[in-house]
Amino acid sequence: MNTVTVVGASLAGLYAARELRAQGFDGRLVLVGAEPHLPYDRPPLSKAFLTDTDRAASTPTVTDSAGASATGTGASPDREHSPATRTSPTTGTAPGTGIHAPYESAPESQLALTDPELALTDPEEITDLAAEWLLGVHATGLDQHGRAVLLDDGRTVVTDGVVIATGASARRLPGPQPAGVHTLRTLADARALRADLTRGPRRVVVIGGGFIGAETASSCVALGHDVTVVEAAPLPLIPQLGPDMAMFCADLHRQGGARLLTGTGVAGLHRMAPAYPSGDAYSSGDAAQPGGTDPSGATDRPGATALGSSRTRSSRTESRGPANPGHVTAVELSDGRILPADVVVVGIGATPNTGWLSGTSLAVGDGVLCDAGCVASLPQVVAVGDVARVGGVRAEHWTSATEQPRVAVRNLLAAQTVETVTALPYFWSDQYGSRIQFAGHRPADATVRITEGSPDDGGFLALYEHAGRVAAALAVNCPRPFMRTRRELRAQRTATV
Amino acid sequence: MIPVCRLEDLPAGESVRLDTTPPVAVFNADGALYAVDDTCSHQDASLSEGWLEGCLVECPLHAASFDLRTGEPTCLPARRPVRTHRVSVVDGTIHVHLADPTATPVPASAPLTAAASLSAPAALAASGPGRGSLTGEGSAA
Numbered sequence: 001m002n003t004v005t006v007v008g009a010s011l012a013g014l015y016a017a018r019e020l021r022a023q024g025f026d027g028r029l030v031l032v033g034a035e036p037h038l039p040y041d042r043p044p045l046s047k048a049f050l051t052d053t054d055r056a057a058s059t060p061t062v063t064d065s066a067g068a069s070a071t072g073t074g075a076s077p078d079r080e081h082s083p084a085t086r087t088s089p090t091t092g093t094a095p096g097t098g099i100h101a102p103y104e105s106a107p108e109s110q111l112a113l114t115d116p117e118l119a120l121t122d123p124e125e126i127t128d129l130a131a132e133w134l135l136g137v138h139a140t141g142l143d144q145h146g147r148a149v150l151l152d153d154g155r156t157v158v159t160d161g162v163v164i165a166t167g168a169s170a171r172r173l174p175g176p177q178p179a180g181v182h183t184l185r186t187l188a189d190a191r192a193l194r195a196d197l198t199r200g201p202r203r204v205v206v207i208g209g210g211f212i213g214a215e216t217a218s219s220c221v222a223l224g225h226d227v228t229v230v231e232a233a234p235l236p237l238i239p240q241l242g243p244d245m246a247m248f249c250a251d252l253h254r255q256g257g258a259r260l261l262t263g264t265g266v267a268g269l270h271r272m273a274p275a276y277p278s279g280d281a282y283s284s285g286d287a288a289q290p291g292g293t294d295p296s297g298a299t300d301r302p303g304a305t306a307l308g309s310s311r312t313r314s315s316r317t318e319s320r321g322p323a324n325p326g327h328v329t330a331v332e333l334s335d336g337r338i339l340p341a342d343v344v345v346v347g348i349g350a351t352p353n354t355g356w357l358s359g360t361s362l363a364v365g366d367g368v369l370c371d372a373g374c375v376a377s378l379p380q381v382v383a384v385g386d387v388a389r390v391g392g393v394r395a396e397h398w399t400s401a402t403e404q405p406r407v408a409v410r411n412l413l414a415a416q417t418v419e420t421v422t423a424l425p426y427f428w429s430d431q432y433g434s435r436i437q438f439a440g441h442r443p444a445d446a447t448v449r450i451t452e453g454s455p456d457d458g459g460f461l462a463l464y465e466h467a468g469r470v471a472a473a474l475a476v477n478c479p480r481p482f483m484r485t486r487r488e489l490r491a492q493r494t495a496t497v
Numbered sequence: 498m499i500p501v502c503r504l505e506d507l508p509a510g511e512s513v514r515l516d517t518t519p520p521v522a523v524f525n526a527d528g529a530l531y532a533v534d535d536t537c538s539h540q541d542a543s544l545s546e547g548w549l550e551g552c553l554v555e556c557p558l559h560a561a562s563f564d565l566r567t568g569e570p571t572c573l574p575a576r577r578p579v580r581t582h583r584v585s586v587v588d589g590t591i592h593v594h595l596a597d598p599t600a601t602p603v604p605a606s607a608p609l610t611a612a613a614s615l616s617a618p619a620a621l622a623a624s625g626p627g628r629g630s631l632t633g634e635g636s637a638a
């Protein structure tokens with residue numbers, strides 16, 4: 001294997017690159033990253049990154065030219081490659097073959113772009129990895145045999161092996177996104193949100209009571225904002241934690257100073273009329289934007305917009321004047337209530353970034369379909385992290401993204417599945433001063449037993465028991481007993497796999 | 498020099514956190530005493546609540562591991578060391594000598610035992626914010 005291309009330069013992609021070198025791959029290593037940044041850690045974006053105002057003042061500003069200068073692209077990319085383009089011959093020496101301007105290591109300016117507190121790597125490791133970093137570039141396709149990765153700047157990377165680590169994107173409400181409405185997934189998202197949160201007290205509505213929503217709400221409360229969390233389900237986090245523990249987490253919102261409204265969806269967003277040049281055809285006044293969406297994200301209705309086709313693509317081009325859909329003023333709930341809002345955070349889940357693989361022969365279905373060893377349906381293609389559906393499970397956990405690459409790379413280099421992922425699921429969340437940690441698989445009919453502390457005291461260890469065995473554990477501010485239990489669960493799992 | 502606790506109050510395998518700025522964790526690793534900055538160099542987690550095995554402590558949040566003798570990480574996700582601090586036992590009381598906060602982390606000298614550590618450099622004695630308070634290991638806070 002001469003060349004391996006890692007598509008995705010975030011946590012899982014970086015770990016894959018590390019594993020490739022650690023496991024002896026000494027060929028050409030290419031990393032393709034859609035964002036202009038070197039790999040950074042996302043978990044702090046909803047926590048300290050938002051609340052640390054000192055850091056806000058010192059953070060360098062991202063400029064549009066950063067990505068372009070790193071990749072040589074400035075033109076609007078065509079991401080809608082036709083199948084003919086996608087499967088065009090990729091061998092030979094014609095323009096478009098191979099990488100014309102490889103970056104042996106990322107330029108210094110890019111290192112500076114990433115908040116040092118978030119950086120997952122450093123110049124020394126960048127040098128050691130000896131990889132070509134193509135940052136600010138989207139992959140647009142994979143050839144039929146997985147032997148070439150097509151890029152949105154027109155280049156093609158001919159490769160022998162592919163690691164797909166393209167992650168997931170925050171799900172958005174359908175229709176255009178008025179100013180003041182945010183998702184929180186990327187550094188750019190977090191910077192934009194933070195900018196809105198540092199302009200004095202705001203009325204913040206968080207749509208979705210999952211972990212991102214809860215952490216963001218907690219951060220907003222800490223910053224002194226008036227915060228309401230809207231959750232479509234009867235309680236947030238029931239799928240993750242079960243009803244008993246979900247109830248505890250719901251109380252964290254209330255005790256922490258946020259309002260929690262459950263059992264209601266969002267009917268739409270109200271927005272202020274944008275200031276358009278005269279002659280503009282758009283309506284003025286406070287206009288509802290009926291989206292009919294369900295905050296749980298269970299229904300995805302991309303067509304559900306009532307603002308006209310000319311505006312449906314404006315969400316990413318807010319700076320383009322006439323397309324600016326105005327500033328949000330309120331969130332209208334499906335039960336008719338209207339919540340005034342200056343800032344809206346949409347935390348309704350994420351969808352795996354597999355769009356660039358449509359039209360290829362790679363099996364995709366809510367993620368890249370992989371066997372239990374992260375091996376995809378094409379030879380020499382593996383997938384890791386949020387985009388990978390490994391053995392039927394797609395886990396959007398930080399820990400999964402760090403644990404899968406070792407196995408995936410081993411199988412990639414072995415050209416077959418010689419090892420499967422056996423890691424115990426683990427995730428954590430920090431909200432309202434409480435640290436929540438969870439490990440294991442929670443059977444739906446598990447019984448919950450508190451074995452240390454008490455929910456009333458704000459610190460406890462809860463075991464999820466099923467068929468006489470401990471299947472999972474949840475801790476709130478109880479790290480040591482949790483660590484012990486997590487180790488026991490891991491040992492139990494290793495023994496039974 | 499910050500008094501920590503009586504030697505007998507920190508049995509082998511236990512740790513204690515000092516609410517200094519930044520906080521410091523003191524460990525009794527099978528009889529050898531170590532002190533390091535308590536906050537994991539990767540993300541905000543208290544190493545005093547970590548898993549102690551030999552002279553390695555595993556962070557309770559993401560399982561980064563640090564060598565208490567040097568402060569160096571022994572595995573990802575931590576990539577930067579934590580500072581180490583000298584420990585002494587004076588008249589049966591454990592003391593921590595805070596490292597110069599501006600100093601870059603360097604490998605610590607061998608852990609000091611009760612017999613080996615009876616002097617406290619004056620410069621270090623002045624650097625502590627005062628008496629360290631104990632939060633105790635296994636604390637739910």
